[in-house]
Amino acid sequence: MDRKRLQMDFMKYVGLNVAGMLGLSCYILADTFFIARALGADGLTALNLAIPVYSLISAAGLMLGIGGAAKYTVLRSREQDGEADRIFTSTAMLGLSAGLLIMLAGVFFSSPLAEVLGADQDTLGLTNTYLKVVMSFAPFFIANNILIAFVRNDREPRLAMAAMLAGSLSNVVLDYVLMFPLSMGIFGAAFATGLAPMISMGVLSVHILKKRNGFHPVKCIPELRQVKSVLALGSSTFVTEVSSGIVLVAFNLVILSLEGNVGVAAYGIVANVALVAVAVFTGMAQGVQPLVSQAVGRKDGETLKRLRRYSVTLAAALAVLIYAAVNVRADQVVSLFNREGDGALAAIALEGFRIYFAGFLFAGVNIVASAFLSAAERPGAGFAVSVTRGLAAILLFVLILPGLLGMNGVWLSFVCAEAAAGAITAAALRRMDQI
Numbered sequence: 001m002d003r004k005r006l007q008m009d010f011m012k013y014v015g016l017n018v019a020g021m022l023g024l025s026c027y028i029l030a031d032t033f034f035i036a037r038a039l040g041a042d043g044l045t046a047l048n049l050a051i052p053v054y055s056l057i058s059a060a061g062l063m064l065g066i067g068g069a070a071k072y073t074v075l076r077s078r079e080q081d082g083e084a085d086r087i088f089t090s091t092a093m094l095g096l097s098a099g100l101l102i103m104l105a106g107v108f109f110s111s112p113l114a115e116v117l118g119a120d121q122d123t124l125g126l127t128n129t130y131l132k133v134v135m136s137f138a139p140f141f142i143a144n145n146i147l148i149a150f151v152r153n154d155r156e157p158r159l160a161m162a163a164m165l166a167g168s169l170s171n172v173v174l175d176y177v178l179m180f181p182l183s184m185g186i187f188g189a190a191f192a193t194g195l196a197p198m199i200s201m202g203v204l205s206v207h208i209l210k211k212r213n214g215f216h217p218v219k220c221i222p223e224l225r226q227v228k229s230v231l232a233l234g235s236s237t238f239v240t241e242v243s244s245g246i247v248l249v250a251f252n253l254v255i256l257s258l259e260g261n262v263g264v265a266a267y268g269i270v271a272n273v274a275l276v277a278v279a280v281f282t283g284m285a286q287g288v289q290p291l292v293s294q295a296v297g298r299k300d301g302e303t304l305k306r307l308r309r310y311s312v313t314l315a316a317a318l319a320v321l322i323y324a325a326v327n328v329r330a331d332q333v334v335s336l337f338n339r340e341g342d343g344a345l346a347a348i349a350l351e352g353f354r355i356y357f358a359g360f361l362f363a364g365v366n367i368v369a370s371a372f373l374s375a376a377e378r379p380g381a382g383f384a385v386s387v388t389r390g391l392a393a394i395l396l397f398v399l400i401l402p403g404l405l406g407m408n409g410v411w412l413s414f415v416c417a418e419a420a421a422g423a424i425t426a427a428a429l430r431r432m433d434q435i
Helices: 003-077 081-116 124-136 138-153 157-179 185-209 224-298 301-337 343-375 379-405 407-434
Strands: none
Touching (some): 003 081, 003 138, 003 224, 003 301, 081 124, 081 224, 124 138, 138 185, 224 301, 224 379, 343 379, 343 407, 379 407
16 A cells, blocks of 8 residues: 555544544543532442443453454455355344343342442442443443444444544533433433443444445354454453453452542542543554554555554554643642542542553553554454453552552552563564564
8 A cells, every 4th residue: 555545544544533432431531520529439439349340341342343343344355245244243143142141230230249349338329320220231332332343444434433422422411411400310420321322323323324334234143253253353452441340340459458438539530531541542453453454354564564663653652642641730630530629539649640650651552552463363462462461460460569569559550560561562563573
């Protein structure tokens, strides 16, 4: 592909997806802000305890969407349209099945799940309500993630971005309306979050209603090879998302033992703002993925090298900007979420921002590189980066460092885990040059 054309496509796909993911990250950030204003520290704690389940739902949808859409793009570039339609249908069926299972679990088991996640007498009712509502909307969250990925890979990145933004902006508006004028509390926050993917899918339906879609449902039964292919290509994204939920549970339990509910509320502020930073790099990863899949389908090695160079360079530059911005504005950010002016909460959160966000100097490249490797049909390498940064290393560090350094050890766990994963990322990218 011509270099100038490739650069334009790269900036278009990445720019649109970063914008869309930033909007999508407002799902939880808006909840955090309005819950902090309406319910104070207990509300923040309850939200932070419930978020791991939202991460699981998001992980399932992104894994199926990105994995299925990546395989779909490769098949379409090879003019295997019938097989591409079967991949779409199989992905949709898997998503519906996963969504229904999570919905049933929410209906019958949300209260014991809230207790397992660390809710106590002060936060159990709030946590249970948020979990039950969000899990009831799981089929819509997953279907939306799948449809966004297929529409984006079907050469409609602008519509995918518009859908993400429409869902996210509606969530912000509904959060305010349901929690303040209507006084629906944490139920209102969860219900607003659940309605957002339905609004997003309404926007995406334009692609199908105007018959622009290259993917079509067909009569088929998902085959094992198709399922394995979709799951393999989406595995690094799944690990990135679901591990954030597992780590959040571990962090919550460790922080509860160190600082109690105030510590968890402070961590909730840091972690939810961090979701915005993660959204930037996830948007980059999703934006470059269709271009990588097309290059793989054409067996265009030179284009792959250029895309890798563009991705790593941009991710590193954005990481530096994000770290600098957080250090300059940490005081103002904490004050937004600290309605009661709690000095202990503010002190913990401020220290957290300054240490925790240093991890993004490594995390940005790690997130983008793991998705790039998976889209380039090197899922093993992408999975290794994801599982190291998102699960193995960070759990190891959070079990060791807090005992030595207290809360500073909690924050440093993220930094050390991302640095360890960065070494694997560098080795995996070097091996690509040798193939």
